[in-house]
Amino acid sequence: MNVYEKAVSELRDSRREALDSAHLAWQTAVSKNDALYAAFCAYQEQMIAAARNKPNTLAAEELNLKSAITASGFDLSTFSPPYACEKCKDTGKVDGKYCRCVIRRVIKADRGNLAMSPVDFESAEKSAPTAAIKKAYGLAREYVSSRAAKPFFVIIGTPGTGKTYLAAAILGAAMARGEATVAVTAFDFVRRALDYHTQFSIPDYIDRFTPMLDCDLLVIDDLGTESMLKNVTREYLYTVINERWKSGKRTVITSNLTPSELNARYGENIFSRMCDTSRAVLLSVDAKNTRLKPI
Numbered sequence: 001m002n003v004y005e006k007a008v009s010e011l012r013d014s015r016r017e018a019l020d021s022a023h024l025a026w027q028t029a030v031s032k033n034d035a036l037y038a039a040f041c042a043y044q045e046q047m048i049a050a051a052r053n054k055p056n057t058l059a060a061e062e063l064n065l066k067s068a069i070t071a072s073g074f075d076l077s078t079f080s081p082p083y084a085c086e087k088c089k090d091t092g093k094v095d096g097k098y099c100r101c102v103i104r105r106v107i108k109a110d111r112g113n114l115a116m117s118p119v120d121f122e123s124a125e126k127s128a129p130t131a132a133i134k135k136a137y138g139l140a141r142e143y144v145s146s147r148a149a150k151p152f153f154v155i156i157g158t159p160g161t162g163k164t165y166l167a168a169a170i171l172g173a174a175m176a177r178g179e180a181t182v183a184v185t186a187f188d189f190v191r192r193a194l195d196y197h198t199q200f201s202i203p204d205y206i207d208r209f210t211p212m213l214d215c216d217l218l219v220i221d222d223l224g225t226e227s228m229l230k231n232v233t234r235e236y237l238y239t240v241i242n243e244r245w246k247s248g249k250r251t252v253i254t255s256n257l258t259p260s261e262l263n264a265r266y267g268e269n270i271f272s273r274m275c276d277t278s279r280a281v282l283l284s285v286d287a288k289n290t291r292l293k294p295i
C-alpha cells in the first residue's frame, strides 16, 4: 500500500472510531434518560415516515431531539462527531483525487522532510544578533501570521548573518500552526530532484520531490551552494518555484548570492518569479553595516 493509501485508510479508520464511540455514548445516554429516549423515538418515527415518502414532521422532531440533547447537558458533537476534514468528509478523496488533508498528513508523517531543525520563533527573535536581523524577524512575523502575506520570503546576504536561523524560526512557527512543512538545503533539493529524475534505478524509491510542491511551507536554505546538474538543477528548481509561485504557496529561500548572481546562475525564468516583488518579501542582510534593505 502506498503512503497515500495508508493515510486514507488511517483517516477512514479514525472516522469509524469516532463514530463508534459516539454511538456508544449515545446508547448509554438514551438508556439513562427517558426524555432523550422519547425524543429519539418521535424522531425515528418521522424518519421512517419520510423514508416512505409519507407526510412527516421530521424537521421539527430533529429540532426537538437536538433541544432534548442539549437540555440533558450534552454537547451535540458528542453524538455526531464533526469531520476532521469537511472537504472530503473523512473519505480521503475528492473527485477521485487524494484530498489535501491526505497529502498534508503524508508530508507531516515523513521525518525525512526536515533537513533543518525548527526553532522557536519567539526565542529566536529575542536572541537575534544584529539590528538588521531583528528587523527581519519583524517582517517574518507578519509573513507567518498573516494569510494575506506575500507567499515568497527571500533573504539574501553575507554568510553568518543568521539567515538560516531565521528560516528555521519561520519553519518552527509554521509547524506550531500545524502546517505541513518541508525544509531542504539546496544540496538536499538537488538530491531529491535527481532521485526523482532517475527513480527507475532506485529500489524502494520514496518520492521526496512531490512534497516540495504540495507542502504548505517550503524552505530552501543556502541556494547557490548546490551543484548545477544538467537537466536537473535548473529544471526542477523552476518546476518548484513556478508551481508555488502560481498557486501562492509559501516558500522561504535563503542565499549568500546577490540578486545579479542569482539571475546569472538560475536565469530569468526562475529569478523573475522568485524575486517578483508583488509576491515576495525580498530582504538583503548585510553583516558589516547591520542594514536591512529590500533587494
Ligand SMILES: [Zn+2]
Pocket (backbone or CB within 6 Å): 085, 086, 087, 088, 089, 090, 091, 092, 093, 099, 100, 101, 102
Ligand atoms: Zn480531506
